[in-house]
Amino acid sequence: MARALINLPSTARPGEVIEIKTLIQHPMETGFRPGPNGQMLPRDIITRFVCSYDDAEIFVADLHPAIAANPFLTFTTVATASGTLRFTWSGDNGFVQTETRTLTVA
Amino acid sequence: MSETMPFRPSRREAVALGAGAAALLALRPARATPETMRAAIRELVGDAPLREGRMHLDVPPLVENGNSVAVTVTVDSPMTPADHVRRIVLFNEKNPLPQVASFQLGPRAGRAVVATRVRLADTQRVTAIAEMSDGSFRQTGAEVIVTLAACVEG
Numbered sequence: 001m002a003r004a005l006i007n008l009p010s011t012a013r014p015g016e017v018i019e020i021k022t023l024i025q026h027p028m029e030t031g032f033r034p035g036p037n038g039q040m041l042p043r044d045i046i047t048r049f050v051c052s053y054d055d056a057e058i059f060v061a062d063l064h065p066a067i068a069a070n071p072f073l074t075f076t077t078v079a080t081a082s083g084t085l086r087f088t089w090s091g092d093n094g095f096v097q098t099e100t101r102t103l104t105v106a
Numbered sequence: 107m108s109e110t111m112p113f114r115p116s117r118r119e120a121v122a123l124g125a126g127a128a129a130l131l132a133l134r135p136a137r138a139t140p141e142t143m144r145a146a147i148r149e150l151v152g153d154a155p156l157r158e159g160r161m162h163l164d165v166p167p168l169v170e171n172g173n174s175v176a177v178t179v180t181v182d183s184p185m186t187p188a189d190h191v192r193r194i195v196l197f198n199e200k201n202p203l204p205q206v207a208s209f210q211l212g213p214r215a216g217r218a219v220v221a222t223r224v225r226l227a228d229t230q231r232v233t234a235i236a237e238m239s240d241g242s243f244r245q246t247g248a249e250v251i252v253t254l255a256a257c258v259e260g
Contacts, residue, residue, distance in 0.1 A: 017216035030225070032202045053214070060210040066201045066225050068174040074221035078214055 002026055004099050006087060011104045012079035020051065020059075023072045024089050024097065030065035046071055046091035053103075054083040063091075079105045137227070138204040143197050146204040147235060147245075150195055156235070156245040163234045163248045172226040172256040179234045181218035181244070185211075191218040193237040200228040201256075225256035 007021040024046070031043025043065065051059040059075045071089075082105045088098045138146075147156075164178040181191045190213045196206035209220045218236070226232070233247040 030202070056214070057210075058212065058214045061220075061222075062208040064203055064205040064207060066198060066203065066206040068223040068225050072221075072223045074178075074219075075209070075211070076215050076217045076219055078216040080214070 002089075002097055004087070004089075004097060006099055006101055008085070008101060008103065010102075011106065014079060014081075014105050016079045017076050018079050018103075019074060019076050020085070021072070021074045022049070022051075022087055023070060025070055026089075026091070026095075028065065028067055028069045028071060032065065044092045044095075046089050046095060048090050049073060050086075050088045050090075051075070051077075052086045052088075053077060054081070079103060081105050137200055137202055138198065140199045140231075143199045143204040143233065147197055147233065150235060151237075151243045154241070154243050156243050158245060161234065161236050161244050161246045163232065163246045165232055165248045165250055167249065168251045169226070169253070171254050172228075172252040173254075174223045175226050175250065175252075176221065177224050177232065178219065178221040179236075181236045183218045183236075183238070185213055185215055185218055187213045188239070190215075190239045191236050192239055194218070194220055195235045195237070196222075196224070197233045197235070198224070198226065198230055199232075200230040201225065202227070206232075226250060226252045227255050228252060 003025040005023045009018055012018050026046050029041050029044040033041050035041045045065055046063055049061040050057055058077050061073055085101050085103055090096045161181040169175050179194050183191050191211050193210050195208045197204050198206055206224050207222060211218060229251045231247050231249050236244045
């Protein structure tokens with residue numbers, strides 16, 4: 001399991017725009033870098049990040065090798081109702097990691 | 107004559123080694139160019155016109171380390187169901203690939219702001235394209251001077 005950091009407020013007022021910051025530990029090997037033996041290191045990156053809020057996808061990111069190691073993403077959403085936010089990163093070599101956070105809207 | 111014969115294959119080997127080294131050099135990754143970036147943008151937008159303005163690409167003008175460059179894209183949009191940003195796509199000119207990232211947003215985003223950290227292999231222009239809900243496209247860009255390039259060559 002890669003270490004993932006997710007920063008969002010635990011409570012919000014209805015209709016408030018909240019900022020969500022996510023960071024996950026991952027080398028994001030580009031596939032364009034030679035290794036010690038002179039051969040190119042195979043590509044190993046996270047290709048997709050999805051954030052869903054009560055099963056509705058609110059933010060999707062498609063990533064390419066030009067994203068820095070330990071991909072950091074910041075985006076916003078409108079706090080509509082109390083619920084669960086699900087964060088999923090997926091990528092090369094079958095990499096999948098899901099984290100969930102709860103948000104209380106009152 | 108017969109004494110020089112064993113010498114010749116080793117000379118050929120030397121030539122073959124040289125050719126092998128040249129082939130290895132040629133294997134180094136090709137870089138994107140402003141033309142390939144334009145082609146990648148055209149693949150996204152088709153023939154639609156790219157309007158400038160009402161969006162901002164925030165990136166430091168001078169970065170020391172191209173391995174991690176903070177990029178923020180802000181689009182001036184009310185983000186209502188009728189008028190919102192569908193997608194924000196980032197491109198670069200001189201990395202091995204012109205694509206950087208593509209973000210899908212919607213009216214539930216509330217604000218059209220995304221931030222990430224990218225790799226830049228050289229001093230170059232970074233371009234952001236926004237696809238609006240009415241199918242139109244906007245673009246903006248910024249020049250970045252990179253003193254230490256992201257390690258493309260190891």
